[in-house]
Amino acid sequence: MDLMAKATALVGGAMVLMRRMGAPRTPAFGRDPQIPQAKSQAIMTLKMPTARGWRGDEAPVPAPGLRVNAFARDLLHPRWIEVLPNGDVLVAEALQEASPPKTLLDRATQATMRRARALGVSANRISLWRDADGDGVAETREPFLENQRQPFGMALVGDTFYVGNTDGIVAFPYRPGASRIEGQGRRLVAFQPGGHWTRSLIASADGKRLYCGVGSLSNIGDHGMEAEEGRAAIWELDLDTGHARIFASGLRNPVGLAWEPVTGALWTVVNERDGLGDETPPDYLTSVREGGFYGWPFCYWGQTVDDRVPQDAGMVARALTPDYALGGHTASLGLCWMPAGTLPGFPDGMVIGQHGSWNRSTLSGYKLIFVPFEGGRPSGPARDILTGFLSPDEKFSYGRPVGVAIGPDRRSLLMADDVGDVIWRVSAA
Structure with missing residues (x-):
């Protein structure tokens, strides 16, 4: 049996074991989630649908009262969106690149990711799309910026x-x-590449500071904490002085960033650690305090200790509890604030692009959701905006949601789909 076959057999055995253990029936979602007890996995579950893409007139399923259309097509793994003041739409096209595999599990993981179009050659560009007639479909495309190294976040100040x-x-x-x-x-500012490679950006309201999400190198500090220096954090850059510092830490992989306008707080969505079960711990949406520590790698969801990690009692005691659980391994990446009235029937709240799981026995995520806010805090259950990205039998993905942004007309949403290679536009029906 060759190495690849051995790796596949190991992964298959782990998946069977997980099914026997039984997946949680209730997702860990909301302000007070029910998080199952951790069950450390000797071999991490690998389950990712084959990337199929959309054919013909196929499209995601919008919530009642909404419609969806393709704003732009034929991109190469679109990840992030930035809408410029003149209405031009910028799209970062980038992809995770493979590093030499070191273990059988590495080989199996890379094979799985290639099948899901999550690993390969990166376009390393930002493209510009212009909808001059305002009909919700871009007519022109330009190569705005090329020859970058896995570009992701964008900000114009x-x-x-x-x-x-x-x-x-x-x-x-x-x-x-x-x-x-x-x-x-x-x-x-220089960052170490590798591991969680995305670098989201958002500017402060006064244009004086820039914030950047930097994910960890590994799952739980697997290569030692020296290798994680400067990572698993949100950085703040003073644009006048050039001084950069860590604004908040202990965030395993903070991706989307957004400002909540009532309190002026910075919010982010975080992808949590693997290998403890389908719903343990959940990914989350949280406000970010200056100097705040959110637990990684020592603990999760407040001060629940991860006993796989050499402990630091002082750091555990400092750990803040996130605001809102988003379900286990949903890979919540995209984030933007959506004011009331942008879409019919939706109040103020946060829109979240859930890229979808690859590491649990029953898949999660694979949709665009909305979390309502009131008084600066999450105020109710999440609602679906777009679904239908995953086949009912979980074998295929037609698309995977990533970055989200309010459209140029302020009455629509744009969402990047990196399997469908489409920018979808959601508006009133």
Whole structure:
């Protein structure tokens, strides 16, 4: 039996064991989630649907009262969206790149990810899409910025355009209405690539600071905490002085960032650790306090200790409890604030793109959801906006939600779909 066959057999055995143990019937969702007791897995569950994509007129299923159409097609793994003041829509096209596998599980994981179109050659570009007639479909496409290193987050502040590449934040001069940026840019902050590679960006309301999400290198500090230096954190960059510092830490993989306008607080969605069960611990949506520590890798959902990790009692005592659970391994990535009235029947709240699980016996996520807010806090159960990304038998994915943004008309949502290679637009029916 070759190495790949051995790895596949090991993974299959682990999946059978998980099914016998039984998956939780109730997702760990909301402000007071019921989180099952951890069950450490000797071999992590691998289950990811084969990427099929959309055919013909196929599309996601919108919630009642909504419609969906393709704003842009034929991208190459679109991940993140930035809408410029003039209505131009920028899309970061990037993909995780393979590193040399070290174990049988590494080989099995990479094979699974390639089948799901989650690993391969990255386009490393940002494309510009323009809907000049305002009909909700982009007519023109331009290569806005090329030859980047896994670009992800984007932010325009004044006449400077910032890009969150996997190895750092880069600044470029920008002219209003420009359809292309040339040059190498100016490196402001350097980050270590590898591991969780996305680097989301958001500017403060006054345009003086930039915030960046940097995920961990490993699952639970597997290579030691020195290798995790500067990671599993949200960074703050002072644009006047150039000084960068860690704003909040203990966040295993903070991806989407958004401002909540009532309190002015920064919020993020975080992908939690693997190998403890289908719903343990849940991914989460949380406000982010300056200097706050959120537990990784020592503990989760407050001060629940992960006994696989060498412990630090002082750090556990500091750990803050997140605000809102999003279900186990939903891979909640995209995040934006949606004001009331943007879509009919939806109040103020956060929109979240759930990319979908690859590491649980029953798949989760694979949809675009909405969490209502009142008084600056989550105020009720989540609602679906788009579903239908996954086949009923869980064998195929037609698409996978990632980044989300309010559309240029302020009456629609845009969502990146990195398996369907589409930017979907959601509006009133």
